Amino acid sequence: MELRQLEYFVAVAEEANFTRAAARVHISQSGVSAQIRSLERELGAELIDRSGGTATLTTAGEAALIQARATLAAAGAVRQSVDDVSGLLRGRVRVGMVTACTVPQLFDALARFHAAHPGVELALQEDNSDRLVAAVRAGDLDLALVGVAARAPDGLESMVVIDEPIVAAVPPEHPLAAHEKATLAQVCAHPIISLPHGTGIRAVFDRDCAGVGLSPSIMLQASAPDAVADLAARGVGVAILSASMIETYRDRLTAVELTDSTTSALLALVWTPNPSAAPAKLVSMAESAFGVASP
Incomplete structure (x- = not known):
């Protein structure tokens, strides 16, 4: 009896499916089947009922599962004890x-x-x-x-x-570029390019806009900050990003401070x-x- 046979048996029992169990233990389905057959021959009892659409435990399999889990846990504890002494992590x-x-x-x-x-x-x-x-x-x-x-x-x-504020980023020829600072209302008067919902920058922008009674219209969304910055640099709209995100675009974009943005990104x-x-x-x-x- 080998530990890997017990591992494969537990995987099949928990997944109720040989294909999923094989994916879980990273070997072929035929390999899992062969090892469990070998384990069954050694124990002299069928552990898995293969007659239905799912792999279900026989009465012997249910009894074996308890001990198989305990044996694997004990083997893991032995390995962890040795690793603790030798400084290894697994x-x-x-x-x-x-x-x-x-x-x-x-x-x-x-x-x-x-x-x-x-x-x-x-x-x-x-x-x-x-x-x-x-x-x-x-x-x-x-x-x-x-x-x-x-x-x-x-x-x-x-x-x-x-920990930094959000900024508006525009190309040098944009009207906002003539000002070091702008309000959210002034920025939202222009098409906005932003990261999507679920991102920190977007959460900051939405929260600050709501705080001053604005419901900005987002013209374009992109998941990558570089894409947002690049679109703004091409004159498509005003990018809303953090200051550090536009550092590599300083030759193409001007950062405009948002005076009424109060939330940190x-x-x-x-x-x-x-x-x-x-x-x-x-x-x-x-x-x-x-x-x-x-x-």
Whole structure:
């Protein structure tokens, strides 16, 4: 009897399907079937009823499942004990990042973590900030770099890495470019190009506009800040971005301060409280890379 056979058996029992179980353990369906057949021959009993549309446990299978889970947990504990002594980390860390947000410090932390802990699988997922925060809350992600308005999400540990206002960005020939400052009403008199709902910048803009009684008409939306900036530089409309987002477009865009924008746009790393060893180590490396300590 081998641990992998028990792992495959548990996967089939929990998924109630050989195909899904095979995808979960990253081998072929035929490989899963062969290993479970071998386990059944060794135990002298059928564990899985294959006669229906789903893979269901036999009476023997139900009894075996309890012990199989306990055996796998015990084996995992043995490995963790040895890893703790030797300083090794294993497992998987699931990281989220706001779509099209290139953040060298996060990439530096991921590279350092991978070099220091090659036994840990890293998974990177891009999405808008609202969905990333929800995924961290649900336990589907271990940590995520997100854009938020005013403050980090409640109920999660967080480290703010950027705190800045939003600005309007226009090409030099635009009427607003002649002024260093403008009100939201003056900006909203022009076509607006913005990031979509679910992003921190958009949340800030919508909140500030609502605060002064404005309902801005968004002409175009783009998920990538570079796309928003590039469209504005081509004269399509006024871009709403944070100051740092237009740095590389300073030769084509002029930043106009919004005098009645009062909400900060934050870029923050968020993670679940009391993270396990591997995510906690990555958070520590991210703190070092960003040069910011969590509260």
